[in-house]
Amino acid sequence: MFIRSLFLGALAGAVLGIGAASAQQKETLLESQESLYNNIYVYQRSPYVIMTFGHNKQLYTESVFDTGDDRVLPVxxxxxxxxxxxxxxxxxxxxxxxxxxxxxxxxxxxxxxxxxxxxxxxxxxxxxxxxxxxxxxxxxxxxxxxxxxxxxxxxxxxxxxxxxxxxxxxxxxxxxxxxxxxxxxxxxxxxxxxxxxxxxxxxxxxxxxxxxxxxxxxxxxxxxxxxxxxxxxxxxxxxxxxxxxxxxxxxxxxxxxxxxxxxxxxxxxxxxxxxxDINNTQAIDANAKVLTDDFAPVDALKSIEQHNRKMP
Structure with a gap:
């Protein structure tokens, strides 16, 4: 899933690199869903179908599909x-x-x-x-x-x-x-x-x-x-x-x-x-910490379902 914070109005030009004129193409909301985990929106801006997730009044592009060719990776x-x-x-x-x-x-x-x-x-x-x-x-x-x-x-x-x-x-x-x-x-x-x-x-x-x-x-x-x-x-x-x-x-x-x-x-x-080289301090901050589970794995697995849900 593609991580990039963008407002939809800039999506075609910024994410897809298809030019300012394309950004003015008509955009149609095909479907929206509020799931347990995400606020999901699917838009069409021909020839693309775009899936976004909503977060804090911004839309994050998750996937882009070229409907004319299913082997194109636009991002x-x-x-x-x-x-x-x-x-x-x-x-x-x-x-x-x-x-x-x-x-x-x-x-x-x-x-x-x-x-x-x-x-x-x-x-x-x-x-x-x-x-x-x-x-x-x-x-x-x-x-x-x-x-x-x-x-x-x-x-x-x-x-x-x-x-x-x-x-x-x-x-x-x-x-x-x-x-x-x-x-x-x-x-x-x-x-x-x-x-x-x-x-x-x-x-x-x-x-x-x-x-x-x-x-x-x-x-x-x-x-x-x-x-x-x-x-x-x-x-x-x-x-x-x-x-x-x-x-x-x-x-x-x-x-x-x-x-x-x-x-x-x-x-x-x-x-x-x-x-x-992760030991090269010019490439990786020497003060950066290795991230670890802070509780037993069994507890981690039990907590995953709750953690994955959307924040209120």
Whole structure:
């Protein structure tokens, strides 16, 4: 789910980068719902369908769907989430935590139909709207499930070659998806050679702590900085074991660009790669703290349902 605070009037020009004239196109509210977790709005601004969540009188864009082509990823950071494809030792199973309108998961399913793609979304209403308006449907090797991501992983025995984390509610990442204990659960569900890609907002005070926390469990960290026309996003790729060298990544990127039906070239993305040393105080604040659960995991799991609900 895309994290960016924008008023809808600026959405097309700022988020989609389709120009000031397009921002004046007629916008139609297709449906709104007040779910247990979100105030959800679905708009149409041809050719796009846009899902937003309301928070403090602002609208946060969660997903953008090009109705003319279901393999277009209009928001740049979503394209770079697929950079994980060149890091994974193999690509047979992919898990996404934070589905939103399901655009990244669906793109990967359409591009790699033989890989098993599982997308987890907390809010059942969001999943229902993604099926209704965003071209998402149940197919072989593509599964949608309404669950909390941490609970799902804690109760699963499956392992994945790629785990994508893009779980936001408005401007916030749920606390239980930011801790060292959570990333340890994620690591435990990675197959050999597995990799994690996560959308991390660089404009939050917790950015340095978030990166340091990831690095406490998955020491190899690389950044892909993207721009949506109004601000920057950081896609963080993290993994265990030896560093993937640039030449090796280039070889894999070229091979998988040819092997898979990819709209967005992995080889082109590689040019944006930046290695991160979490011990380098010029890159990461030395005072940043590793985020941890402050109570027993069983209590954490019991509290998730209550925590996930909307604030009054």
């Amino acid at each position: 740049p950071y979503t394209q770079f989430m697929t950079a994980a494809l060149m890091y994974a030792g193999k690509v047979n199973s992919i898990l996404e935590i934070g589905s939103g309108g399901g655009r990244i998961a669906w793109y990967l399913h359409r591009s790699l139909p033989n890989a098993r793609v599982t997308s987890i979304e907390l809010d059942p209403a969001v999943l229902a709207l993604s099926r209704k308006y965003f071209g998402i449907r149940d197919e072989q090797n593509f599964d949608l499930e309404a669950r909390d991501g941490r609970v799902f992983l804690s109760q699963s025995k499956d392992k994945y070659d790629i785990i994508l984390i893009d779980a936001y509610r408005g401007p916030f990442v749920p606390f239980h998806l930011m801790t060292r204990e959570f990333y340890q659960i994620v690591k435990d569900h990675l197959a050999d050679g597995g990799v994690v890609a996560q959308n991390v907002d660089p404009n939050t005070m917790l950015f340095d702590s978030a990166v340091k926390t990831i690095g406490a469990v998955l020491p190899q960290i690389e950044f892909y900085k993207t721009s949506d026309g109004s601000d920057d996003n950081i896609v963080t790729v993290a993994y265990d074991g030896a560093e993937r060298k640039a030449d090796d990544l280039a070889t894999v990127a070229s091979e998988r660009d040819k092997a898979y039906d990819l709209r967005y070239s992995l080889a082109s993305m590689l040019a944006e790669r930046k290695r991160v």
